Amino acid sequence: MAKQGPFQGLFPGWKVVLGSGVGISFGSAPVFATGFALFGSAIAHDFGWTQPEVARAATLFLLLQTLIYPFCGWPLDRFGSRRFAMYSITAFAVSLIILSQIGNSLTQFYLAFALMGLISAGTNVLSYARAIALWFNRKRGLALGLAASAQAVGSFVIPIVGQKLIANHGWSTALLVLAVFELVVCLPLVGWLVKDSPVPYGLRADGDDPAESVVAAQAADTGMEVAEIIRTATFWKLAVAFALIGMSFYAIVPNIVYILTKTASLSHAEVAKVQAAGGVAVLFGRICFGYLLDRVHAPYVGVLTVVISACCALVYGNVSGHAVIYVAAILSGFAIGGETDLLPYLASRYFGTKSVSKIFAWFLFAFFLGATVGPTAFAQISAAYDSVTTPLFMLAILQIIPALLFLSLGAYPAAPVPAQSEALAKAA
Known part of the structure; x- marks a missing residue:
């Protein structure tokens, strides 16, 4: 008999989607898209910087995050979605703390956003796609769509709460509050809910019952190099x-x-x-x-x-x-x-x-x-x-x-089935 997973009732894959949604909601993408204008404007006002000077930080952030994406695959495969996302959330929070402490120096401002661009890519959909792909097959599109759509939550909350914090307490405090939220709310929820694969729990994608846990282990992570x-x-x-x-x-x-x-x-x-x-x-x-x-x-x-x-x-x-x-x-x-x-x-x-x-x-x-x-x-x-x-x-x-x-793409290629797995499946 397949051993029970750590979740009862609801298929655990949906809790992976929920945890992924929490991380994506307050990842660097929604924080930057909806918060940069607010924080950048407040910082520029305090230090007397011009809009073009502030905008260069945005360009730097986007350029470096774009360049870093291809290098995220290896640590994701090495550590898994859960650990890589947790490392990225922690690093992102640290970069927010660093940004909150800059002085009247454009160099410090640019370096803070450069650091954020280099270490925050893993706070977005990228980190969670592999786990969701392993937990879902027939419902993979819906699961990915639901997790990614959670970004709208952060896009709604961040500008409203951020503006109130900036108005009442200043931009530095607002950044510190956001960093604490990443560490106290997002980090533990992602760590608790996101699981890298259904295999350790004797489960298959979409909640299908495995004929044999060995079959699941061999068939779960297939594909090309x-x-x-x-x-x-x-x-x-x-x-x-x-x-x-x-x-x-x-x-x-x-x-x-x-x-x-x-x-x-x-x-x-x-x-x-x-x-x-x-x-x-x-x-x-x-x-x-x-x-x-x-x-x-x-x-x-x-x-x-x-x-x-x-x-x-x-x-x-x-x-x-x-x-x-x-x-x-x-x-x-x-x-x-x-x-x-x-x-x-x-x-x-x-x-x-x-x-x-x-x-x-x-x-x-x-x-x-x-x-x-x-x-x-x-x-x-x-x-x-x-x-x-x-x-x-x-x-x-x-x-x-x-x-x-x-x-021009044609049909999806058939997933390879290891010979041992096929034999075990037939025996079961």
């Missing part, structure tokens, strides 16, 4: 597709105020509402597309997301009706939620779970490498043609490439 994967056409097709998706999304988002004030004559306040609607849609997109990934061949889901993105770019460039703009923003957020679900899901489906952390890290690198090009390329093309419609039309046409790459 990284050296084999990077020689396949599938890897490069996906890497190029994700780079173009990242470039397209970040070409629009940082320039959305410029775009909508030009094409739809929206005020800054109205653009903020449009952005909020798109942000909420990301949450539902991750859940809905995650659910869809378990029921539809994933490359077709990928095609759907880029088609939606292309339509949204065309709407932004050619439609001035406010209601239609809101619909486009919601669909755009919905689509990017689905596109980010695709990265870990396709990595596990086409290459197995054995090297999923390393491959997911490389796909993140490709996505954010494209993201670093997008904003500047859009601005330069817009300036060259004295138009925002032209680069938006180009972005819409560009989506043909990732769509064709997704369609």
